[in-house]
Amino acid sequence: MSQRENEPRDPAPSAAGSAGSSDVDYQRDLDELFEIPPPLTDDEIDQLLAQRLGQRGRRRRVVALACLALLVVGLVAIGGAARHYRWGLQNSQVTLPFERAGQVLLEEAHYSFENVRVAQNRLSVCLRNALRGIVARRQDPRFEQLFRDVERVIAAGGGPRQRAGEAGIDPGLPFDQLLERLGSAELQIEWDSDDSERVLHCFEAGVGLIQHSRSLHPRHEGYGARALRRLDALLKPPEAPSGDKSKEQ
Amino acid sequence: MTSDRKASGGGFAGPPRDGTTRNLGGGRHGPPVPSDGELQSALERRDEQVLEQWLAHEKGFVEPFMRRRFRLAREDTLVDDAIHHAVMQVWGRPGLFDPGKGRMRNYFTRIVECECIRRLRERKADALVHYRPNHLLERGEALARASCEFTPRLRRFLDTLSDLERRILAADLRRGASVPAAELAEEFGTTVETVYSLRNRAWKKMRNHLERRGRKP
Numbered sequence A: 001m002s003q004r005e006n007e008p009r010d011p012a013p014s015a016a017g018s019a020g021s022s023d024v025d026y027q028r029d030l031d032e033l034f035e036i037p038p039p040l041t042d043d044e045i046d047q048l049l050a051q052r053l054g055q056r057g058r059r060r061r062v063v064a065l066a067c068l069a070l071l072v073v074g075l076v077a078i079g080g081a082a083r084h085y086r087w088g089l090q091n092s093q094v095t096l097p098f099e100r101a102g103q104v105l106l107e108e109a110h111y112s113f114e115n116v117r118v119a120q121n122r123l124s125v126c127l128r129n130a131l132r133g134i135v136a137r138r139q140d141p142r143f144e145q146l147f148r149d150v151e152r153v154i155a156a157g158g159g160p161r162q163r164a165g166e167a168g169i170d171p172g173l174p175f176d177q178l179l180e181r182l183g184s185a186e187l188q189i190e191w192d193s194d195d196s197e198r199v200l201h202c203f204e205a206g207v208g209l210i211q212h213s214r215s216l217h218p219r220h221e222g223y224g225a226r227a228l229r230r231l232d233a234l235l236k237p238p239e240a241p242s243g244d245k246s247k248e249q
Numbered sequence B: 001m002t003s004d005r006k007a008s009g010g011g012f013a014g015p016p017r018d019g020t021t022r023n024l025g026g027g028r029h030g031p032p033v034p035s036d037g038e039l040q041s042a043l044e045r046r047d048e049q050v051l052e053q054w055l056a057h058e059k060g061f062v063e064p065f066m067r068r069r070f071r072l073a074r075e076d077t078l079v080d081d082a083i084h085h086a087v088m089q090v091w092g093r094p095g096l097f098d099p100g101k102g103r104m105r106n107y108f109t110r111i112v113e114c115e116c117i118r119r120l121r122e123r124k125a126d127a128l129v130h131y132r133p134n135h136l137l138e139r140g141e142a143l144a145r146a147s148c149e150f151t152p153r154l155r156r157f158l159d160t161l162s163d164l165e166r167r168i169l170a171a172d173l174r175r176g177a178s179v180p181a182a183e184l185a186e187e188f189g190t191t192v193e194t195v196y197s198l199r200n201r202a203w204k205k206m207r208n209h210l211e212r213r214g215r216k217p
Helices: A002-006 A021-033 A042-091 A098-112 A116-138 A141-156 A159-166 A175-187 A194-215 A221-235 A241-248 B002-008 B036-044 B048-069 B078-092 B104-129 B139-146 B152-159 B163-175 B181-188 B192-213
Strands: none
Touching (some): A042 B048, B036 B048, B036 B104, B048 B104, B078 B104, B104 B163, B163 B181, B163 B192, B181 B192
């Protein structure tokens, strides 16, 4: 710019044919006016092509990094889901006490209610695990029989009622009473301890839930809330903090 | 071969993989790209295949590079024509390439660039010959023209030139600035002095316009 300003105002091109510096200026002005870029030097071409190659390499690296990040996120998500699933199962393992199994059942129900089929499967698993826990703790083979009964109930539904009818017991009884009667009649199990009572409630709620879900449309909204309320009520420990607070108040 | 490689330079993507070929950037997954020396000897023995192989790689860089440089649309065939011209030149006169002066890629890019500039100048000169000032156009036509070859700002400048001034500029643009004035005078049916005078006046206006516009350093 400054160089140009130093030139005389009147350019006076040597248009007679000699290719002087004013001709070069004239050509440059023409190109500039019509927005035609000036030719590049060898160094500029080198630089620009290398830059372009670099850009291409950079773009490749960015894409590779993005893919890697996506892969990591995906793996973390899958790992998280798997861990959660394992957590649910691990916490309802045989060694856990029954109360914990009940809590897990409740949490699983809470967690899985968006998908009824998943809820069913999870509840079945939890129920089985809870009962396995009882069987292992009590070391009573009769519980194993009960476990098989409940399994049959879960698998087909109505198994104990059918058996109760065959044994001369009223099949229309609530499920816990039915199981108690059935157990007493066939297996002579005594149902006087708290945990066994809870186990029955738990099974009743879980199995009822499963049976109930079979009769309803999977997307029935009331299903989840009602079943949860039942489970909540049944599985609430007697020494719940809310009860204590109300007593204190 | 070693001297060839020396002359051809190291390439952008590192040293050659083996004794006969070097690999440039994008050729990593495709067939090996011939080195400058290989290409030159292939051109001398009229081996089209090597040229095609080299071109398949280089075109991928040169074409988008030129399109961006001259702001050309994808459907504009100017760059393709220029590349074709460059290929014909490389093929037809292989002796013009001097490995001592630089790489084949630069040589080829330079030919394409010069051809692009020449064709662009021709295109602009054609548009300038057929230019009609805004006040002679209908409204709809003026709007349509405004979005064509010249920007509205440039059209405003061109409106300040006389018809003969525009034709002189077009001739200079098309044939280079050193067209003899006598030749133009004969072409336009006027005197040499008139051509001198009109050209000077047009250039002065042009410089004023460029300075007002904010000339690039």
